[in-house]
Amino acid sequence: MAWRASASSLDRADNRLAISYGLLVLVLMLVVSLVASSSFLRLQGVEEDRLAGAIAAVLSDSISRVSFSGKYQARLLVEEMKARVPELDYISVEDLDGKVVANSDPSLDDTLVSIDRLAATRRALALGAPLVVERGRGNEVVKEIVAPYRGGLDSEVLGMVRVGIGVSDERRRQLASLLGLVALAAALTAFAIGAVLVLSRRFGGAIRNMALQLQGILDHAPLAIVVGDREGRSIAQSSEFSRLFGGPSEDRSLGQAFSSVLPAEPIEELQRLHDLVSGGEKMAGADMEVLIEGERREWQVSEFPVALDNRGRVDLACALIRDITEEKKAQKAIRDLNAELERKVARRTADLEESNSSLRKSNEELKRTLDALTVTQSRLVQSEKLAALGQLVAGLAHEINTPLGAISSSNGNILASLRGDLGELIAVSRSLDEAEAEAFLRLLDASLDRAADLSAGEDWSARKAAMARFAEMGQSVDLRTAEMIVELGLGAGGASLAELLPFRDRSRVLSAVHGAAMLRQGAEIVRDACEKATYVVQALRYYSYRDENDEDVELSVRKELGNLIALYRNKIKYGVEVVTDYADEGIVVGHRNRLNQVWMNLINNALQAMSNKGRLGLGIRRSGGRILVSVQDDGPGIPEDIQGRVFEPFFTTKALGEGTGLGLDICKKILQAHGADISFETGPGGTTFLVSLPAARPATEGGRAG
Amino acid sequence: MRGERAIVCVDDEAIQLLALKRELGIRFGKRYLIEVAADGERALDLLEGLSAEGIDVPFLITDWLMPGIRGDELIKLARARFPRVRAIMITGQADEEAKRRCVEEGGVLGILGKPWRRDDLIATIESAEAG
Numbered sequence: 116m117a118w119r120a121s122a123s124s125l126d127r128a129d130n131r132l133a134i135s136y137g138l139l140v141l142v143l144m145l146v147v148s149l150v151a152s153s154s155f156l157r158l159q160g161v162e163e164d165r166l167a168g169a170i171a172a173v174l175s176d177s178i179s180r181v182s183f184s185g186k187y188q189a190r191l192l193v194e195e196m197k198a199r200v201p202e203l204d205y206i207s208v209e210d211l212d213g214k215v216v217a218n219s220d221p222s223l224d225d226t227l228v229s230i231d232r233l234a235a236t237r238r239a240l241a242l243g244a245p246l247v248v249e250r251g252r253g254n255e256v257v258k259e260i261v262a263p264y265r266g267g268l269d270s271e272v273l274g275m276v277r278v279g280i281g282v283s284d285e286r287r288r289q290l291a292s293l294l295g296l297v298a299l300a301a302a303l304t305a306f307a308i309g310a311v312l313v314l315s316r317r318f319g320g321a322i323r324n325m326a327l328q329l330q331g332i333l334d335h336a337p338l339a340i341v342v343g344d345r346e347g348r349s350i351a352q353s354s355e356f357s358r359l360f361g362g363p364s365e366d367r368s369l370g371q372a373f374s375s376v377l378p379a380e381p382i383e384e385l386q387r388l389h390d391l392v393s394g395g396e397k398m399a400g401a402d403m404e405v406l407i408e409g410e411r412r413e414w415q416v417s418e419f420p421v422a423l424d425n426r427g428r429v430d431l432a433c434a435l436i437r438d439i440t441e442e443k444k445a446q447k448a449i450r451d452l453n454a455e456l457e458r459k460v461a462r463r464t465a466d467l468e469e470s471n472s473s474l475r476k477s478n479e480e481l482k483r484t485l486d487a488l489t490v491t492q493s494r495l496v497q498s499e500k501l502a503a504l505g506q507l508v509a510g511l512a513h514e515i516n517t518p519l520g521a522i523s524s525s526n527g528n529i530l531a532s533l534r535g536d537l538g539e540l541i542a543v544s545r546s547l548d549e550a551e552a553e554a555f556l557r558l559l560d561a562s563l564d565r566a567a568d569l570s571a572g573e574d575w576s577a578r579k580a581a582m583a584r585f586a587e588m589g590q591s592v593d594l595r596t597a598e599m600i601v602e603l604g605l606g607a608g609g610a611s612l613a614e615l616l617p618f619r620d621r622s623r624v625l626s627a628v629h630g631a632a633m634l635r636q637g638a639e640i641v642r643d644a645c646e647k648a649t650y651v652v653q654a655l656r657y658y659s660y661r662d663e664n665d666e667d668v669e670l671s672v673r674k675e676l677g678n679l680i681a682l683y684r685n686k687i688k689y690g691v692e693v694v695t696d697y698a699d700e701g702i703v704v705g706h707r708n709r710l711n712q713v714w715m716n717l718i719n720n721a722l723q724a725m726s727n728k729g730r731l732g733l734g735i736r737r738s739g740g741r742i743l744v745s746v747q748d749d750g751p752g753i754p755e756d757i758q759g760r761v762f763e764p765f766f767t768t769k770a771l772g773e774g775t776g777l778g779l780d781i782c783k784k785i786l787q788a789h790g791a792d793i794s795f796e797t798g799p800g801g802t803t804f805l806v807s808l809p810a811a812r813p814a815t816e817g818g819r820a821g
Numbered sequence: 822m823r824g825e826r827a828i829v830c831v832d833d834e835a836i837q838l839l840a841l842k843r844e845l846g847i848r849f850g851k852r853y854l855i856e857v858a859a860d861g862e863r864a865l866d867l868l869e870g871l872s873a874e875g876i877d878v879p880f881l882i883t884d885w886l887m888p889g890i891r892g893d894e895l896i897k898l899a900r901a902r903f904p905r906v907r908a909i910m911i912t913g914q915a916d917e918e919a920k921r922r923c924v925e926e927g928g929v930l931g932i933l934g935k936p937w938r939r940d941d942l943i944a945t946i947e948s949a950e951a952g
Contacts, residue, residue, distance in 0.1 A: 516913030517834050520935035524840035527939045531847050569835050575856055575867055594825065594854060633843055640836045647836075690888060 129315055137308035144300030152293045159289070164247040167260040167280060172245060174206075174262060174276050189217035190224065204257050204281040208264070209236065210274040236261055236275045243272075255283045339436035342421055343369045350431055359407070359436075369434075402439070412440045514651045514684065518644030525640040528633070536630030543627040547618070554617050558603075559628050565604040566632035567639050574601045581606035588612075596622065599629040650681055669811050670710070672701030672744055676733055679714050683722070690728035701735040701742045702811045709785045713793075716778045717746040717804050724750030724802060732803070742808045749801040758797065825876045827854035828946070831864040831883040831895060832911075837935075841882065841911075848943055853880075861890025861898070868899055868906070878906055880930075880946060885912035885919065893923045900928045909945055911937055 174196070189208045196206055197219040207223065208216045213233040215226045228236070239246035245262035257279040266273040333340060333353040339360070340353040347368040349356075357363070402415050415437045422431040540559075547555050578597045585592045590612045592600070600606050603625075605615050618624040680693055687693060703710075721731055725748045732747030753761060762779050779793075786793050791808040828845055832838040838857045845855045856871065856878075858864035864883070871878055881899055885892035896908040907928050910920075913935035923929045931945045 512913060516935040517837055520911070520913065520937060521834065521836040521840045523936035524844045524939070525836075528840065528843045528847060569839060575870060595850070598854075636839060637843065640840050643836050 129312065133308050133312045133315065136311050137304050140307050141301060141304040144304060145297060148293065148296045148300055152289075152296070156289065159285075160249075163258055163280075163282065167247045167258055167278070168245045168262075170260060170278060170280070172262065174260075174278055186216055186224075190221070193217040193219050202280060204252070204255070204279040205277075206279070207277040208274060209277060211240070211272070216274060232277075236277075239263060239275065240272055249282075252279065255281050256286055258282050337438075339438075340433060341369060342431050342433045344431055345429075356436070412438055413443050415439045514682075515648055518648040521644040522641050522648075525637040525644070529637040529641075532630060533634065536627070536634055539623075539627045540631050543620075543624055546620070547624075551618050551624075555624060555628070558616070558624070559631060562603045562628045562632040563635045566635040568604075569636070569639055569643055574598070574606075577601045577606055584609070585612060596625065599625050603629060603632055667704050667706055669702060669704050670707050672703060672710075672714075672735055672742065672808075673697050673699075675707065675711055676714055676735075676744075679711065679718060680733075682715075683718060687722065687727070687731060691722065691725070692730045694730055694732045696732065696734040696736075698734070698736040699742065701737075701744060701808075703742050703789075703808045704811045705789045705808070706785075710789070713782045713785050713806065714744075714746070716782050717806075720778065720804075721746050721748035721750070721802070724748045724753075726750070737810060738807075740810050740813065742810045744806040744808065745803050746806075747801060747803040751801075752799050753795070753797040753802055761795070762793075825854055825874075826852065827856050827871050827876050827878050828880040828882060829864060829867055829871070829878050830855065830857045831859075831861065831881070831887070831892070832857075833859055833884065833887045835859070837884070844939060844942070845882075849946065860887055861892075861895040864895055865890075865898060865902070868903060872903065878903065880949070881906050881908040882942075883908060883910055885910055891919075893919050893926075896923060896929060897926055900926075904928075907949060909933065909942065911935060911942075 177192070177196075193206050193208060197203060203219070205219045207218045209228055210216055213228045213236065215223050215228065218224050218226075235246065235248055239261040240263050243263065245260050248259050248261065250257055250259055258281075260278045260280070262276050262278075263272045264274055264276050265271055329351070333351060336353050337355055338353060339356040339358075340351075341356045341360075342350040342352070344350050349363045349369055352360075352363055402413065405412050405414055417435045417437075419433055419435075420429040420431070421433045422429070424430040544552065544555060578594065578601045581601055582592050582594070582597045585597075588611050592612065597606070600615065612621065616625055676695075680687070718731070718733075725731070729749045730747075732745065732749075734743075734745040734747070736743050762783050783793055786806060786808075789808060791806055793804060793806050795802055795804045797803075828849060830838060830841045830845065832841065838859065842855050842857050845853070849855070854871075854876065856867055858867045861883075864881070868878055868881075881896065883892040883895050887895075890898070892910050892912065896906075896910070899906050899908070907930050908923075909930050910923060910932045911934075912932065920932050923932065930949050931941075933941055933945070
């Protein structure tokens with residue numbers, strides 16, 4: 116039977132089991148009852164026969180003694196016996212020919228018995244002993260005893276006595292008791308059924324639960340499960356199995372069920388189920404491909420033994436079919452994805468290798484470029500220097516041209532007036548008397564000294580003041596005379612014309628002395644201009660050095676800054692106030708040329724930051740073993756967004772051609788090479804670049820104030 | 822002093838100014854007062870002072886690059902106040918744009934470089950006198 120049932124059908128199965136069991140018990144009871152009854156009846160019959168025989172013997176003996184000589188005697192006897200033994204149903208005496216001699220029913224006297232009774236009579240006669248037979252008489256069952264009676268001298272058999280004893284009542288009693296017995300058996304059976312049901316309910320719970328669980332599994336498992344027996348029939352199957360192969364059937368083997376669905380090859384595989392049962396293998400399984408409703412599905416089929424009989428043979432085996440189509444699909448998808456991934460990885464790896472090699476290539480190229488750049492950089496350092504120098508050139512032109520102009524002009528003045536002035540001077544000196552000559556020499560001496568002072572000849576107001584003073588003294592002085600008096604430094608003081616110029620021909624002496632003073636002045640101008648030009652040229656000389664002068668020397672930052680400021684003099688004198696705060700001489704060891712490039716750069720930047728107008732602060736102080744050099748401007752400060760970039764190479768805020776943007780980068784590199792570093796502070800009030808250099812000496816004599 | 826004429830020289834470099842003053846004085850000292858100023862502001866003051874004295878200033882000789890007012894501006898300002906003033910610029914360093922502007926503004930007799938040739942300066946003034 117199949118476990119194709121729910122809980123209610125399981126109950127029905129229980130009931131059916133109980134009923135079958137009950138019926139079986141009932142039948143057994145009945146059989147026992149019947150056998151018992153029949154043996155009882157048989158024993159009863161034997162007993163009856165024995166009693167009947169005894170009665171017949173007594174009877175025949177009685178009859179023999181009575182001697183049936185006559186019908187009347189026989190009839191009297193019969194009547195008497197009938198009266199004395201009322202249990203006798205009838206009594207009949209017959210002769211050997213079957214003629215009724217006497218009968219308890221007188222109407223039967225002298226009749227002939229029927230042939231079959233006659234045959235029975237004769238059998239009794241042949242036996243010589245009484246014969247007991249049972250016969251129906253109407254509705255009554257009668258036990259008839261046939262006994263021969265003898266008579267005569269030879270005691271020969273003269274006839275037969277037939278006595279009928281009614282047993283119907285007895286039989287009815289017997290039947291009643293039998294029926295009672297059966298009823299008892301039925302009652303007992305019913306009780307037994309009830310007991311079985313109760314017991315099975317009470318003690319079969321675990322099995323029941325197990326069965327229910329199993330049923331649940333079979334009902335809901337998305338697996339085709341079938342348990343087959345040795346005949347290849349389904350013992351139990353899951354609903355999925357039923358869906359695929361049809362419901363459980365007594366008429367159909369599993370093989371047939373399978374072949375209704377499966378192609379030949381899978382059937383062979385499933386044949387293992389049978390083989391498993393008969394062969395007793397442990398476990399078998401295979402994957403197969405089937406076509407279900409036109410759809411290709413993949414199955415994983417496993418078979419395994421479920422129950423063994425007491426000889427260890429497999430009695431039941433289970434086949435489990437799992438649809439692994441989706442799983443396989445998923446696996447395939449994963450495999451495909453993996454393969455795709457691997458392909459991608461391979462491709463990416465190849466790409467990476469390619470880009471790697473191209474990176475390597477460009478790396479090498481970069482290395483070469485870097486080498487080239489290193490070469491270029493040193494050129495750029497030079498070119499930056501030249502650019503800064505270029506900035507200076509225009510100013511320097513002026514710086515040189517201005518003294519040159521003065522030299523040229525003064526020289527021309529001297530040449531132009533030398534002969535006349537000298538001649539006049541000699542002529543005047545000759546014309547003087549002794550007193551005058553002395554005053555003349557004093558005046559000439561003082562005037563020549565005065566002419567060495569090249570401070571501005573701007574004397575219009577001084578001249579006017581002098582003229583006004585002389586006018587107060589009643590002395591009239593023309594403009595040109597007044598001019599000469601002031602130029603010769605004679606205008607100050609309250610001296611009168613006579614005191615200043617104690618000469619008869621004042622005007623001539625004054626002009627002659629003035630001419631001489633102008634010669635001196637011209638020469639002084641040339642000297643002064645030459646000095647200025649020399650100073651510029653000397654300052655410039657630092658920057659005409661090429662880098663072959665590579666030695667580190669001990670140098671004074673203060674001096675170097677002084678030189679630089681001289682170079683920038685032209686640039687800064689109009690609107691730039693240079694404020695120096697030199698608390699230390701700033702003696703360091705370094706490359707003069709390169710360090711000057713740093714200062715020049717910082718000063719250049721500061722001047723640009725304040726558009727050549729404002730306050731340029733230069734400071735040197737000492738802090739421990741370091742010399743701190745500051746270059747400060749009061750420009751608008753470095754904008755916040757470019758503060759982080761000012762040391763970047765090629766970063767510039769300057770217009771094209773004004774700077775390469777390498778300035779601060781080069782400064783930084785130069786300073787690093789000197790064990791120095793550079794930093795800056797900036798804000799709306801200006802920017803200060805601070806350079807910290809290692810001091811050349813551990814201590815100074817205290818440094819002179821700037 | 823009325824009837825006097827003056828040439829005003831402006832330069833921030835004292836030696837330049839002294840040399841120029843002497844150079845002009847040798848040549849034109851008899852006919853002109855040679856007055857000097859160290860910067861544009863003072864030059865304007867000087868012009869005002871001379872004018873107040875009734876001194877005519879037909880020539881203004883100025884440097885270009887100076888603190889404060891630069892040469893070209895000075896010429897403009899001076900001519901705005903004293904239109905008769907004509908100028909000569911002597912410069913070691915003037916950009917072409919400033920030179921061009923100066924000439925276009927008018928009243929500029931010439932622009933001389935440093936070092937200038939003595940004859941050029943004298944010729945410029947004399948030709949202006951003659952013209």
